[in-house]
Amino acid sequence: MIDIIGGGILGLTMAYELLKGGTPVRVWERSTSLGGLMGRTTLDELGGVSCDRYYHAILSSDRTIMGLLEELGLRSRVGMVATKMGFYHAAQTYPMTTPLEFLRFPPLSMLDRIRLAYTILACRGIKDWRALEQLPVTAWLEGLSGKTATRNIWTPLLRAKFDGDFSQVPATYIWSRLVRTTDTRTKGGSQEMMCYLPNGYQELVDALAAAICARGGTITLGATVDQVRIADRQVVGLSVDGQEIASTRVVLTTQTPIARRLLPPAAVDVDAQWGQLDGYLGIVCMLVVLRHSLTPYYTLNITDERIPFTGIIETTNLIDPSHVGGFHLIYLPKYVAPNSPYAQMDDAQLKEKFLGYLRQMFPKLHEGTIAAVRIGRERYVEPLHPVGATDLIPTLRSAISGLYLANTSQIYPQLTNGESVCSFARQVAIELR
Ligand SMILES: Cc1cc2nc3c(=O)[nH]c(=O)nc-3n(C[C@H](O)[C@H](O)[C@H](O)COP(=O)(O)OP(=O)(O)OC[C@H]3O[C@@H](n4cnc5c(N)ncnc54)[C@H](O)[C@@H]3O)c2cc1C
Structure with a gap:
């Protein structure tokens, strides 16, 4: 029997894969619903x-997710759409979907464009990422793309993702990103194909939960694990909301700082090991529900540093608005370091700031077009991997027998996303069976 702490996509996929291999599981989730970061919200x-x-x-290139959807009978529910991407630069919007549009981006000279195209081709040719892991991303990009393209294309993307401080980010980050996104392109590269489930990842989450229960696994909601119990260097149980549960094998799927808080003093050495690499960026993300569409893009990247949010993600350019009551949804994300002023702002301040800038970008956006606003905040989203830190990544097995850590910080050099999370969960399940 394995106890899995966390009913996000990682914990659920792992539970399902363990059961497929014949290992019984119990999933403990502190929230009253499953899905974690991939969950839903209701607009009352x-x-x-x-x-x-x-x-x-x-x-469209997410093979593990597509395989899971097939197994769970959801494959026919998947819609596929050729989505568009844009850049908001110097108060203007530029389409950047096709390679031609990319190469026409005004701030770039012909030489910059050639070097940019070369960067993409060069990345696809790199199979061994280990050397990239030692290189700071900016120096590596300047070598490949040149200074102007780095300043106008790569720097805004990096600034957005790392809340301004990317001096310690290794070259693997952009390499992984380019390999993943160019995989989704149609032959010839002219269109980006994205997929969706009409009710979002929640459909996958619900199907995984049903499959877990059908195979005899249990899922307990509203169950906060307070501590893992350890005696003689062996897991002996869990404290769940103060109640003692006997257990000999526990996998923590929560982000590392949360996992560390569940360790008892008897695991001080494990705590120190996990603490060697446990930095995460958080996010504040405003969902604005509109009565009309705002842009033709799924993603509009924003290169203007004065605008606090780093992109506009209009998900209803992928998922048909009929699946969300006929409304149009835009998400305004800002990744935040713990000391960011945006991480400290209350909802009213954030709303005023973000909507003020949105109106500045789109002066025709009227108050009456906005049907609802929701602010989401998460402290631990993006695990940070500084240059040359691969050896510090916590391992699945710890020095305590029966105690395991499996979370997104161990997914490297791939980026953290649904595909990499599910494929990692499957790998861990195979190792633990
Ligand atoms: C704004 C945003 C956009 C994203 N965009 C994409 C995207 O486009 N594509 C994509 O594939 N991925 C995307 N991601 C990433 C994706 O959401 C995550 O990689 C994924 O959801 C991580 O799943 P997880 O199960 O590891 O963690 P989580 O979803 O965080 O699950 C951990 C679970 O553990 C539970 N838990 C915590 N402490 C305890 C405790 N003490 N006891 C019991 N339970 C506990 C939590 O409640 C939670 O449910 C995005 C994330 C964000 C925030």
Whole structure:
């Protein structure tokens, strides 16, 4: 029997894969619903319309997710759309979907464009990422793309993702990103194909939960694990909301700082090991529900540093608005370091700031077009991997017998996304069976 702490996509996929291999599981989830970061929110003020708390796309190249959907009978529910991407630069919007549009981006000279195209081709040719892990991303990009393209294309993307401080980010980050996104392109590269489930990842989450229960696994909601119990260097149980549960094998799927808080003093050495690499960026993300579409893009990247949010993700350019009550959804994310002023602002301040800038970008956006606003905040979203830190990544097995850690910080050099999370969960299950 394995006890899995956390009913997010990672914990549920792992539970399902363990059961497939014949290992019984129990899943403990502190929230009253499953899905974690991939969960849903209900807009009571709009008659109970339900939508994703955050934006989550599936890419056409996501083989593990597609395989899971097939196994769980959801494959026919998957829609596929050729989505568009844009850049908001110097108060203007530029389409950047096709390679041609990319190469026409005004701030770039012909030489910059050639070097940019070369960067993409060069990345696809790199199979061994280990050397990239030692290189700071900016120096590596300047070598490949040149200074102007780095300043106008790569720097804004990096600034957005790492809340301004990317001096310690290794080259693997952009390499992984380019390999993943160019995989989703049609032959010839002219279109980006993205996929969706009409009710978001929640459909996968619900199907996994049903399959877990059908195979004899248990899922307990509203169950906060307070501590893992250890005696003689062996897991002996769990404290769940103060109640003692006997157990000999526990997998923590929560983010590392949360997992560390569940360790008793007897695991001080494990705590120190996990603490060697446990930095995460958080996010504040405003969902604005509109009565009309705002842009033709799924993603509009914002390169203007004055605008606090780093992109506009209009998910209803992928998921048909009819699946969310006929409304149009835009998400305005800002990744935040713990000391960011945006992490400290209250909802009213954030709303005023973000909507003020949105109106500045789109002066024709009227108050009456905005049907609802929701602010999401998460302290631990993006695990940070500084240059040359691969050896510090916590391992699945710890020095305590029966105690395991399996979370997104161990997914490297791939980026953290639904595909990499599910494929990692499957790998861990195979190792633990
Ligand atoms: C704004 C945003 C956009 C994103 N966009 C994409 C995207 O487009 N595509 C994509 O694939 N991915 C995307 N991601 C990433 C994706 O959401 C995560 O990689 C994934 O959801 C992580 O799943 P997880 O199970 O590891 O963690 P989580 O979802 O965080 O699950 C951990 C679970 O553990 C539970 N838990 C915590 N402490 C305890 C405790 N003490 N006891 C019991 N339970 C506990 C939590 O309640 C939670 O349910 C995005 C994330 C965000 C925030």
